[in-house]
Amino acid sequence: MAANTQQFGYREDYSREGNTRRINEVSTHSTSLEQQLQETNQQVAALIDLFNANFSSVPKSCGICKQGHYADKCPSLEHTA
Known part of the structure; x- marks a missing residue:
């Protein structure tokens, strides 16, 4: 029963004229939330x-010949046909 109340609300939420719902008051803490969002950003x-x-200061290091390039670009791996 409590789950239905949470899902569908209370009868007082609906007006007698129609199927309109009342609007709850908006929180006045939006500036606080905006400040928290700005700090997080x-x-x-x-x-x-x-x-x-x-990671920009990590030197390129080849695991094969220990020169200044990555292993996938190592000239010793180039095969000539």
């Missing part, structure tokens, strides 16, 4: 900057 941007800074 700033934190995500800082994490992205940190991630990019850490």
Whole structure:
């Protein structure tokens, strides 16, 4: 019974004239939510900057010849036909 009440609401929510519903008051904390969203966006941007800074400084290292390129670009793997 409680589940039906949550799904369909109470009889007082509907007016007698028709099938219209009353509107609940909107929260006045929207500025607080906007501020939290802005802070979250700033934190995500800082994490992205940190991630990019850490991985841009990683040197290219070939596991085959230890030169300044990645293993899939190693010249020693090139086959001449």
